Amino acid sequence: MPSAGTIVAPSVLAADYGHLADEIRSVELAGADWHHVDIMDGHFVPNISFGPDFQKAVRAAARCPLDTHLMLEHPAAFVELFARQGSEGITLHVEALDPVRETLENIRSRGLRPGISLRPGTPVEQLEPFLAAVGLVLVMTVEPGFGGQSFLPKMLDKVRWLKRRRAELGLSYRIEVDGGINAATGRECARAGADVLVAGTFIYGAPDRAKAMAALRG
Numbered sequence: 237m238p239s240a241g242t243i244v245a246p247s248v249l250a251a252d253y254g255h256l257a258d259e260i261r262s263v264e265l266a267g268a269d270w271h272h273v274d275i276m277d278g279h280f281v282p283n284i285s286f287g288p289d290f291q292k293a294v295r296a297a298a299r300c301p302l303d304t305h306l307m308l309e310h311p312a313a314f315v316e317l318f319a320r321q322g323s324e325g326i327t328l329h330v331e332a333l334d335p336v337r338e339t340l341e342n343i344r345s346r347g348l349r350p351g352i353s354l355r356p357g358t359p360v361e362q363l364e365p366f367l368a369a370v371g372l373v374l375v376m377t378v379e380p381g382f383g384g385q386s387f388l389p390k391m392l393d394k395v396r397w398l399k400r401r402r403a404e405l406g407l408s409y410r411i412e413v414d415g416g417i418n419a420a421t422g423r424e425c426a427r428a429g430a431d432v433l434v435a436g437t438f439i440y441g442a443p444d445r446a447k448a449m450a451a452l453r454g
Contacts, residue, residue, distance in 0.1 A: 242422075242453045243432040245270035245303050247414070248294055249285060250436030257297035259440065266445035270303045272414065272434045275318070277308045280329065281381030288317040295322030303372075303434075305353065305414070307380050308332065312339045319346045327351030327374050327412075330362050340369045351412070355380060360394040364401070370409050372432070373398050377425070378415030384437055387416030392428045399429030419451035426454065 246268050251259040260271065271294060276285040295302060301324035306314060311326075312334040318326055326343045330336060330352055343350040351372035352363055356379055363373060375394045378385035391413070398411050413425045414434035422433045433452050442448035 242426055242430075243269040243410070244439075244449050244452050245272040245412070245432055245434045246439040246449075247272045247274060247434050247436035249274045250440040252440075256293055260294060260297040263439060263445055263449075264298070264300055266439075267449040268300055268439075270301045270324075270432070271298055272303045272305065273323075275304060275306050275308060275314070276381060277310075280309045280332070281307045283381045288314075288321045291318060291323070292321040298322075301325070303327070303351075303412075303432075305351075305374065306332075310334050312342065315339065315342050315346070319343075319348055323348055325349035325351055325372060327353050327372060329353050329355070330366065331355060331358060336366060337369065340366060344369070353380075354394075356388055356391060360397050363398075367398075367401060367405060367407055367409065372410045372412055374412040374414060374434075375430075376415055377413050377417070377421070380415075385416055387418075387421040389424075391415075392424060395425060395428040395430050417452070419448075422452045423454055 246263045276283045278284040304318050304323040304326045306328045311328040340350040349371040352366050352370045353374035377387050377391040410431040412432035413430045417435040418438040439448050
């Protein structure tokens with residue numbers, strides 16, 4: 237079971253893209269463990285973010301692993317592209333239109349960590365068939381698509397359920413949360429069982445990024 241301490245993954249979505257390399261190095265020096273890269277297609281969510289070339293630029297500047305979150309209706313077609321541009325882990329949504337199990341197997345076959353995510357309105361039990369096939373489960377604690385939203389406390393129940401099922405099934409996936417994460421909500425999520433905290437504005441908008449990350453780790 238994951239228990240080596242909380243992983244902090246600053247969300248590149250909140251960075252200053254005009255100074256991307258400096259931003260990446262800044263959060264790494266401040267203690268980042270991973271970089272979280274949100275990929276949005278304008279269909280699965282009502283926003284468009286980055287493509288593979290942007291992630292290539294992140295990879296060129298980064299030393300830490302890239303945690304790629306595909307908020308796409310059809311993620312299967314993009315697994316190879318993002319794998320080629322430096323992902324260490326790729327997460328897709330259970331609500332995606334492509335076959336989920338086959339896409340997860342494709343990710344794993346490339347030596348990457350497969351992950352599964354769900355919207356706030358999707359029952360967490362829908363993840364049950366895929367838990368043994370993933371290395372990470374991402375609980376969206378806001379409606380995906382935009383940064384700066386308020387944390388949804390009811391999502392803590394999903395984190396607790398995932399922690400309980402992990403123990404019952406003898407699995408080792410990490411539990412990640414993303415959306416409205418700050419020092420207070422991060423502590424709540426960690427107490428509920430989250431191993432990975434994704435934070436955007438709380439880190440990139442902080443005057444002291446190292447202090448912000450230390451606060452997330454409690």
